[in-house]
Amino acid sequence: MLQIPYLRDHREIAIKxxxxxxxxxxxxxxxxxxxxxxxxxxxxxxxxxxxxTLNQQAKAVGLAMKNGLPQEAEKIKGEVAVLKEQxxxxxxxxxxxxGEIHQQLVRLPNLPHKSVPEGNGPDQxxxxxxxxxxxxxxxxxxxxxxLATQYRLIDFELGVKVTGAGFPVYTGQGAKIxxxxxxxxLDFNTAAGYTEIQPPILINEDSxxxxxxxxxxxxxxxxxxxxxxxxxxxxxVPVTNLYRDLLLQENDLPILNTAYTPCFRRExxxxxxxxxxxxxxxxxxxxEIVQIVHPDQSYAILEVMxxxxxxxxxxxxxPFRILRLCGGDMGFASALTYDFEIWSAGQGxxxxxxxxxxxxxxxTNRLRLRFKEKESGKNRLAHSLNGSALALPRILAALLEFYxxxxxxxxxxxxxxxxxxxxxxxxxP
RNA sequence: GGUGAGAUGGGUGAGUGGCUGAAACCAACAGUUUGCUAAACUGUCGUACGGGAAACUGUACCGAGGGUUCGAAUCCCUCUCUCACCGCCA
Numbered sequence: 001m002l003q004i005p006y007l008r009d010h011r012e013i014a015i016k017x018x019x020x021x022x023x024x025x026x027x028x029x030x031x032x033x034x035x036x037x038x039x040x041x042x043x044x045x046x047x048x049x050x051x052x053t054l055n056q057q058a059k060a061v062g063l064a065m066k067n068g069l070p071q072e073a074e075k076i077k078g079e080v081a082v083l084k085e086q087x088x089x090x091x092x093x094x095x096x097x098x099g100e101i102h103q104q105l106v107r108l109p110n111l112p113h114k115s116v117p118e119g120n121g122p123d124q125x126x127x128x129x130x131x132x133x134x135x136x137x138x139x140x141x142x143x144x145x146x147l148a149t150q151y152r153l154i155d156f157e158l159g160v161k162v163t164g165a166g167f168p169v170y171t172g173q174g175a176k177i178x179x180x181x182x183x184x185x186l187d188f189n190t191a192a193g194y195t196e197i198q199p200p201i202l203i204n205e206d207s208x209x210x211x212x213x214x215x216x217x218x219x220x221x222x223x224x225x226x227x228x229x230x231x232x233x234x235x236x237v238p239v240t241n242l243y244r245d246l247l248l249q250e251n252d253l254p255i256l257n258t259a260y261t262p263c264f265r266r267e268x269x270x271x272x273x274x275x276x277x278x279x280x281x282x283x284x285x286x287x288e289i290v291q292i293v294h295p296d297q298s299y300a301i302l303e304v305m306x307x308x309x310x311x312x313x314x315x316x317x318x319p320f321r322i323l324r325l326c327g328g329d330m331g332f333a334s335a336l337t338y339d340f341e342i343w344s345a346g347q348g349x350x351x352x353x354x355x356x357x358x359x360x361x362x363x364t365n366r367l368r369l370r371f372k373e374k375e376s377g378k379n380r381l382a383h384s385l386n387g388s389a390l391a392l393p394r395i396l397a398a399l400l401e402f403y404x405x406x407x408x409x410x411x412x413x414x415x416x417x418x419x420x421x422x423x424x425x426x427x428x429p
Numbered sequence: 430g431g432u433g434a435g436a437u438g439g440g441u442g443a444g445u446g447g448c449u450g451a452a453a454c455c456a457a458c459a460g461u462u463u464g465c466u467a468a469a470c471u472g473u474c475g476u477a478c479g480g481g482a483a484a485c486u487g488u489a490c491c492g493a494g495g496g497u498u499c500g501a502a503u504c505c506c507u508c509u510c511u512c513a514c515c516g517c518c519a
Contacts, residue, residue, distance in 0.1 A: 041478090041479065041480095044478075044479060044488085045479060045480070045487090045488095047488080048478090048479065048480090048487055048488040048489085049487075049488090051487085051488060051489085052487060052488070054499085054500090055488090055500085057499065057500090058447075058498095058499050058500040059447070059448090059499095059500080060499085061447085061499045061500070062447040062448095062499085062500070063447090065447085065499095066447085073499075074499095076499065077499045078499095079499095080499055081499090084499085246439095247439060247475095247476085248439090249439080249456095249457075372439085372457085372458095374457095374458085377458075377474090379476080
């Protein structure tokens with residue numbers, strides 16, 4: 001959530017930034033907001049002034065009673081009645097205005113960082129790294145869904161029976177390699193200083209609000225009606241919300257967490273080649289990294305996180321690229337996002353496997369996550385960042401395709417300690 | 430699910446209708462002393478939102494939301510959570 005004082009002080013920049021983020025009528029929206037806020041302050045001042053008078057009168061009553069002047073006390077009580085009513089009305093007005101301002105403020109997306117390219121969609125994302133200039137010429141004969149079925153790694157039909165489309169069942173070496181990937185990713189992250197967390201996977205409404213999924217993105221999350229809980233779409237939600245409503249000391253920062261969780265997304269409206277095989281699922285596994293940092297360092301740390309994920313992807317030996325997302329393709333809460341895409345050699349397309357973002361204070365403002373700055377003694381909002389390290393299904397898809405050979409699927413070296421086998425072999429008929 | 434007890438500042442915890450925004454202690458911060466560290470002593474020290482160039486000042490906040498009252502941390506109602514015991518259960 002953005003802050004009105006900042007928006008007031010940087011009106012032109014904010015308008016430009018919101019326009020980059022594809023918010024229509026940014027100038028009018030902001031000016032309307034400022035006007036509401038002016039009104040709020042005007043009424044608030046009146047209201048507080050009245051309240052100060054009332055407080056004084058209440059004291060006077062107490063004093064009169066103490067001095068044995070009950071008729072004096074009664075007189076003041078009579079005088080106060082009208083003012084009290086007026087003040088209550090003003091208070092209600094302030095509340096209404098605050099509600100309206102909040103509603104509008106909550107709908108504003110985060111302001112993109114100045115390095116974010118303008119653009120409407122994926123075509124205008126900027127490629128900042130291509131691990132292998134020859135990547136797109138790498139072709140493999142079979143797509144992962146054929147391999148997964150042949151080698152009996154994943155049973156899509158069985159998942160349909162148990163739950164529905166988009167809920168695959170991993171079996172045998174398929175299940176094992178999933179577990180190996182999860183463990184490898186977690187080990188890689190903890191070795192870099194991240195503390196492993198096992199968070200709840202169901203989240204409440206406050207948590208959904210804190211990281212920016214709610215309101216407006218209800219449609220993306222599964223909802224448990226009976227208990228009013230959402231299934232987490234990413235570990236980002238429970239892990240970041242661990243720090244909701246906190247006042248930290250400056251030297252508590254930075255906080256580094258990593259978590260493996262299943263993730264649940266409704267993905268309403270997806271179809272065609274995008275949902276084939278492992279490309280897009282309703283339930284999938286992901287290992288996430290989250291950092292809570294000092295605001296002055298968040299962009300330096302974003303680069304560190306980007307490099308961390310790049311190392312992890314590199315260690316799997318498959319071609320990938322890193323994109324700086326353009327304004328039109330970025331998420332609601334993000335100020336700067338790097339997407340990682342891996343080359344799917346059996347499909348001949350890029351698949352997103354990680355998204356590393358700096359949210360600046362957009363989430364922490366909603367979370368009321370602050371720290372006491374040593375030098376100034378002031379409380380400042382921390383910055384939050386997160387990224388996938390990594391999302392499993394598309395990694396598995398690319399891996400099966402890339403490492404397919406005549407007699408099986410080779411396991412990349414980095415995973416060998418975790419799988420216990422060097423090759424996925426054809427099951428006996 | 431049932432019964433009972435609770436929820437106070439960064440933390441522990443006092444406070445049962447008016448000079449209490451809140452004792453005390455711990456932590457934190459600044460200083461004094463000491464050869465560094467430590468200890469001791471002194472001082473500062475809640476948050477948010479208004480007004481003000483600033484010094485400063487107003488209002489609100491004692492789990493959340495309502496109510497009673499001239500006045501509520503304190504009394505009443507509802508809800509949430511925590512703890513204990515019972516029930517159920519991996």
